[in-house]
Each structure stands twice: as C-alpha cells, then as structure tokens.
Amino acid sequence: MSAPSYPEAILISERTIGRLAQYRRILTELVRDNLETVHSHQLALRCGGSAAQVRRDLMVIGAEGSPNKGYKCAKLLASLAEFLTQPGTQKxxxxxxxxxxxxxxxxxxxxxxxxxxxxxxxxxxxxxxxxxxxxxxxxxxxxxxxxxxxxxxxxxxxxxxxxxxxxxxxxxxxxxxxxxxxxxxxxxxxxxxxxxxxxxxxSLEKVVYFAAKGTQSERNKSA
Amino acid sequence: MSAPSYPEAILISERTIGRLAQYRRILTELVRDNLETVHSHQLALRCGGSAAQVRRDLMVIGAEGSPNKGYKCAKLLASLAEFLTQPGTQKxxxxxxxxxxxxxxxxxxxxxxxxxxxxxxxxxxxxxxxxxxxxxxxxxxxxxxxxxxxxxxxxxxxxxxxxxxxxxxxxxxxxxxxxxxxxxxxxxxxxxxxxxxxxxxxSLEKVVYFAAKGTQSERNKSA
DNA sequence: GGATGTGAAAGTCTTCACAGCG
DNA sequence: CGCTGTGAAGACTTTCACATCC
Incomplete structure (x- = not known):
C-alpha cells in the first residue's frame, strides 16, 4: 500500500495552463532577484490578472502559501517546473x-x-x-x-x-x-x-475594430 | 419620427469579432473563386468551428441567408466589410x-x-x-x-x-x-x-504541456 | 428535405466573499 | 489584521433543438 501518487484526475483547462506558464516566467525573475516570498496580488499585477485568479490557478497544482507571508518563490517555482514540462526538455x-x-x-x-x-x-x-x-x-x-x-x-x-x-x-x-x-x-x-x-x-483586425469602435477595456488573455 | 438607426446597443464580444474577421478572410477567397452562396456548415469547416457558432456570429451583424441556399457570398462579405473596419483603412x-x-x-x-x-x-x-x-x-x-x-x-x-x-x-x-x-x-x-x-x-509552453500530458482535443480559438 | 434564426439549456470561466490561520 | 484556500454565485460562451421558410 504505497501512498497514492497524484491522481491528476481533474483535467486542467488550456487557459489555466497558459497562466501557469506565465507565473513560472515571473517567478524565474523573482528568484533571480532573490525575492523570498510573493503574494497572489503581486503575481496578479505582474501578469495582468486578478489575485483570486492567481490563487485559484495555483490551487490546481496544489501549491501552498502561508497567510500573511504569501508563497515561497523558490518552492512555488519548483512546483511549477515539475508540473509543467521543463522548458528546453522538449525539442x-x-x-x-x-x-x-x-x-x-x-x-x-x-x-x-x-x-x-x-x-x-x-x-x-x-x-x-x-x-x-x-x-x-x-x-x-x-x-x-x-x-x-x-x-x-x-x-x-x-x-x-x-x-x-x-x-x-x-x-x-x-x-x-x-x-x-x-x-x-x-x-x-x-x-x-x-x-x-x-x-x-x-488579432490585428480585432485591435483595429476595438480601436475604432467601442472601448472595450484592456483584457489580458495573452493568447 | 425617423426610423431608428441601428441601436448597436448590444456590445459584441472579442471572440466574436475575431471570428467575424476570419469569416471575412474566407469569404474574400470564396468571392475570388466566384462562389455564389455558402452554407454555415461550409464556413464552419473552413474556420474550424461549428455551424451553430457561425450562424450565431452572423446574427449579430444582422446577416440574412435563405434556407436551402445559404448566405450570398458577395452580400455577406459586404456586410462584414461594413461592420468590421475596412482593412487597410487604419494605418x-x-x-x-x-x-x-x-x-x-x-x-x-x-x-x-x-x-x-x-x-x-x-x-x-x-x-x-x-x-x-x-x-x-x-x-x-x-x-x-x-x-x-x-x-x-x-x-x-x-x-x-x-x-x-x-x-x-x-x-x-x-x-x-x-x-x-x-x-x-x-x-x-x-x-x-x-x-x-x-x-x-x-503558446509554445501550452503546446509542450498538452503534447506531453493529457490529450486535449484540438480547439480552434486562433488567438 | 435541408437550411436558417433563435430561445433556452448546458457548459465553462471568473469573481465574490468569507472561514480560518499565522 | 491581511492573506490564503475555496464553496458558491455570477458572467460569459457555446451548443442544442426546434419553429420556420424556401
């Protein structure tokens, strides 16, 4: 009776995976700059999303942060790197x-x-x-x-x-x-x-449309 | 009491505008090839969506097709060109x-x-x-x-x-x-x-993830 | 018969809001 | 206190299904 490995049953949406990749990029910078911890709202600011969104995304990979201190950058980066395929691994x-x-x-x-x-x-x-x-x-x-x-x-x-x-x-x-x-x-x-x-x-035609017509507010879907 | 001009009250989603731009591109080709009419399911095939989606999108610009004959290519293209900003117009x-x-x-x-x-x-x-x-x-x-x-x-x-x-x-x-x-x-x-x-x-990281892990089915959001 | 046009259902994604904890 | 973790609500998109018309 070994401990059950991660069930991985819930399949994760494309959008979420995209944002997780962004978080990894941001965390790579934070770790390089020797930041210890980071709050969800800080990540949100740097990727153009909401804090709630960040927390929900990190939930799916089982990341855990402590209240009042936020997430440990190094640990979170490691979790993301394990979850997403390591970059450079895939040719x-x-x-x-x-x-x-x-x-x-x-x-x-x-x-x-x-x-x-x-x-x-x-x-x-x-x-x-x-x-x-x-x-x-x-x-x-x-x-x-x-x-x-x-x-x-x-x-x-x-x-x-x-x-x-x-x-x-x-x-x-x-x-x-x-x-x-x-x-x-x-x-x-x-x-x-x-x-x-x-x-x-x-994408360009979309921008042309919204630039000319109605003022849709900035949305960061980055796709 | 003049007839009310198009209210344009309902604001159209970003996704829809993107697809409308695709339809225009496809219709430009169809018109070049001297096609008279086109069905929603044909457009769907050429843009990678569903027929119902195409019809709903065309609804928002008030396009009208006739049952059994579909949409008139030239007329539909003209409607789209009027609705979206004419390409090349915007510098x-x-x-x-x-x-x-x-x-x-x-x-x-x-x-x-x-x-x-x-x-x-x-x-x-x-x-x-x-x-x-x-x-x-x-x-x-x-x-x-x-x-x-x-x-x-x-x-x-x-x-x-x-x-x-x-x-x-x-x-x-x-x-x-x-x-x-x-x-x-x-x-x-x-x-x-x-x-x-x-x-x-x-985008590349998303593809790397899904190529390695679970088999998400092909989706055409083209963004 | 086979297509369109469209209300309504189903599904997906995001935000809210609050319990719980350091 | 302020932040995380998360059920529940809300907003948005897509699909279904069917009345309607050629």
Whole structure:
C-alpha cells in the first residue's frame, strides 16, 4: 500500500495552463532577484490578472502559501517546473524558414527559457543545408526521418496557409503530438494532436475594430 | 419620427469579432473563386468551428441567408466589410524593428488584406532612416510627432519586455487607441486603449504541456 | 428535405466573499 | 489584521433543438 501518487484526475483547462506558464516566467525573475516570498496580488499585477485568479490557478497544482507571508518563490517555482514540462526538455521542430521562421529561430537562440528549436525545414534549397542561429536547416523531404530520428514531439508551422494542412499531416504521421500553427487556416488533425493557433492578422483586425469602435477595456488573455 | 438607426446597443464580444474577421478572410477567397452562396456548415469547416457558432456570429451583424441556399457570398462579405473596419483603412505603426518586426513588415508588404504598416520605429540608429519593405523607419525619438502627424490609431509593439510599458505609455499619449503586444509583459494602460497580447512563448509552453500530458482535443480559438 | 434564426439549456470561466490561520 | 484556500454565485460562451421558410 504505497501512498497514492497524484491522481491528476481533474483535467486542467488550456487557459489555466497558459497562466501557469506565465507565473513560472515571473517567478524565474523573482528568484533571480532573490525575492523570498510573493503574494497572489503581486503575481496578479505582474501578469495582468486578478489575485483570486492567481490563487485559484495555483490551487490546481496544489501549491501552498502561508497567510500573511504569501508563497515561497523558490518552492512555488519548483512546483511549477515539475508540473509543467521543463522548458528546453522538449525539442521543437520548425517548418518554414521565412521571415517569421527566422525570427523564431533568433528567439530560440537568444532566449533562456523554453523554445529550443533543434531542426528547421523548408522547401527552398537555398534555405536548407545550413545552420541559422545555431539550428540545422533541412530540406522538407527529410522531415519524417529527422523528426523520428530526434524523437521530436512538438512543431511550429510557419508556412503559407495553402501548405499548412499538408505539413501538419506529415508532422502528425511522423509522431508530433503538439503544433503551434501560425498559418491562418484551421488544421484538421486527429484529436491526439494538440493545436494552438496564432493568427496575427486576426488579432490585428480585432485591435483595429476595438480601436475604432467601442472601448472595450484592456483584457489580458495573452493568447 | 425617423426610423431608428441601428441601436448597436448590444456590445459584441472579442471572440466574436475575431471570428467575424476570419469569416471575412474566407469569404474574400470564396468571392475570388466566384462562389455564389455558402452554407454555415461550409464556413464552419473552413474556420474550424461549428455551424451553430457561425450562424450565431452572423446574427449579430444582422446577416440574412435563405434556407436551402445559404448566405450570398458577395452580400455577406459586404456586410462584414461594413461592420468590421475596412482593412487597410487604419494605418498601423510598428515599434521594434528586430527579427519579429521585420517579419511583420514583410507580411504587411506582401499580404493583400489588412496589416498596412505605414511607419516603423526603433532605438538603434542603424535600423532607422531607411525604407524596409516599403515602410519608412524612424528613430523612436520621433514617435510622438510621426504618430500624430499621420493620425495613427493602432500600433504593434515588438520590443523586448523591459521596454514595452514605456513604449505603450508613449503610444497612448500620442493618441493610439489599440495595441497588439508581442512583448511577454502585461501593459498597464487606461481602459480607453484596447490591448491584444500575443505571447508566443506561452503558446509554445501550452503546446509542450498538452503534447506531453493529457490529450486535449484540438480547439480552434486562433488567438 | 435541408437550411436558417433563435430561445433556452448546458457548459465553462471568473469573481465574490468569507472561514480560518499565522 | 491581511492573506490564503475555496464553496458558491455570477458572467460569459457555446451548443442544442426546434419553429420556420424556401
């Protein structure tokens, strides 16, 4: 009769996971600055949410803070790191070495946390078989073999909309389980593959609308 | 007693506006391909939503389709264009001419709809006083004067996180009413300024989590 | 028959408010 | 006291289901 391991029965919403990732980023800074403890309202201020929201989010990972002193930064950061997958642990592939792709590569190269792009693919021969920002670039024909060889489970799609579905299908078959999709087209994939869409044009149009029309108040959903 | 003009009393949610922008993009393609009519379930397939969702969204702009024939593409597109602000109408400023900024500039240059960046700013002298992808680049010192002169109401922030709040404050004072923020930091601004955050790192971490852990099904929120 | 338009139900997410504790 | 932890309420979104019309 060993102690039951974390049931993990309750499944956590996408929004919550996103905010937990933010909290981790903030806590990384706090720990770097040698802060001992932090209150929920302080975290709220730094991520643009409410204190109640922060407390509820931290509840789901079983974090515990003491009244009047708040949460211990180091301990909380450790809990978050254990709960979320450690950044840099997961290798990421990038498909599409255009302007956006190169911007992501330079991020990956400089940034300290997350975003460890280990392989990039493109269809244009002049972009392949070289190293950009420390990342090896391959021709798209080798996508399946490289993905399998390196056991890559996460990919970023930064190709034109017309090519996105085809790329996504190939990624899924090669074993990728999660995709960040910058193409402005929905990907139809089996539910075993998680897809996060980032549609810059749509976001811009939203902002244009609200800038011109009604004054919606600032909301921080950061997605 | 004139007929009451559209009350516009009901304010429309951010999510809905985002989807309406997607519908417009899809309809632009349909009209280009000379499609006469379209059904709600066809739109749903092409944007990754449900048919009921599409119909409800179109309800808010008072679109009308006929049973069995669906919606008239051209008419619906016109309604959407009238409702959303016409793309290209609003001039957009870009702050931060790094890799991401340049990727956005090249988009702006090539893409047909939306995204008309007319001025870019940076603090580095070697990036300013030139033209990149058809967009004039200025030193950040001239931000206020250029924004006011050109009457720009929408801006994109693509600077490092530490500088984001300062830039946002200056933009708001210069008269900007809407901001797309790529910096991973919340902007604290008066509610008269609409802010849309795009946090690429956070999205990536979400995907890493769901790729590794539980299999959440694909959801298309495209934000 | 097969689609739209829409009230109502169901579901999801956020905020409130307060007990309990240091 | 002020803050955490959390049930309960509230607000918002999506889906259902069906009357209605071509």
């Amino acid at each position: 990421v592939a990038l498909v599409g070495i255009g302007n956006l792709g190169r911007a992501l590569l330079s991020y990956s190269h400089k940034q300290q946390p997350g975003l460890l792009i280990v392989a990039a693919f493109d269809i244009a021969p002049d972009k392949t078989n070289k190293v950009i920002d420390g990342c090896r670039c391959f021709h798209i024909d080798t996508l399946e073999s490289v993905i399998k060889e390196q056991n890559i489970k996460v990919a970023i799609i930064a190709v034109p909309g017309e090519a996105a579905q085809l790329v996504a299908d190939r990624l899924a078959i090669a074993g990728v389980r999660g995709i960040v999709n910058f193409a402005p087209a929905p990907l139809h994939l089996p539910p075993s593959v998680f897809v996060e869409n980032i549609d810059v044009t749509m | 957009v400023a870009l702050v931060g001419i790094g890799n991401l900024g340049r990727a956005l500039l090249s988009y702006s240059h090539k893409q047909q709809p939306g995204l008309l960046i007319v001025a870019a700013f940076d603090i580095a002298p070697d990036k300013t006083n030139k033209v990149i992808d058809g967009c004039r680049c200025f030193h950040i010192d001239t931000l206020e004067s250029v924004i006011k002169e050109q009457n720009i109401k929408v801006a994109i922030i693509a600077v490092p996180g530490e500088a984001a709040q300062l830039v946002a404050d200056r933009l708001a004072i210069a008269g900007v009413r809407g901001i797309v923020n790529f910096a991973p930091a919340p902007l604290h601004l008066p509610p008269s300024v609409f802010v849309e955050n795009i946090d690429v790192t956070m």
